[in-house]
Amino acid sequence: MGRHLPSFGISLDQVDRFDSLIRLIVAQGDVLSSVDPRQLEADSVPALGDAIYEAGVALRTLMEQVGEQALQDADATAGTKPG
Numbered sequence: 001m002g003r004h005l006p007s008f009g010i011s012l013d014q015v016d017r018f019d020s021l022i023r024l025i026v027a028q029g030d031v032l033s034s035v036d037p038r039q040l041e042a043d044s045v046p047a048l049g050d051a052i053y054e055a056g057v058a059l060r061t062l063m064e065q066v067g068e069q070a071l072q073d074a075d076a077t078a079g080t081k082p083g
Contacts, residue, residue, distance in 0.1 A: 009069045012046045028052050036062055 028048050037045065 007071060008066055009071050010066050014066060018059070021059050021062070024055045024056060025052055025059075028055075 028051055032045070032048055
């Protein structure tokens with residue numbers, strides 16, 4: 001079995017952005033799932049839904065950026081076994 005090496009890179013800023021967006025989605029999802037809808041203002045649910053959607057789009061964009069950050073020697077060493 002060959003050794004699987006990473007084929008893309010991710011910066012610390014991108015990791016931080018992933019974390020922030022995921023925390024945002026989780027927090028807003030918690031609000032939607034834990035609050036009685038009758039306690040929310042009429043515009044609250046659509047506003048939370050929009051925020052969750054926008055964070056999801058930002059995550060998708062970030063994932064596409066990371067996917068385009070191929071490591072230069074990943075192709076040359078893919079499938080090689082250590083020493």
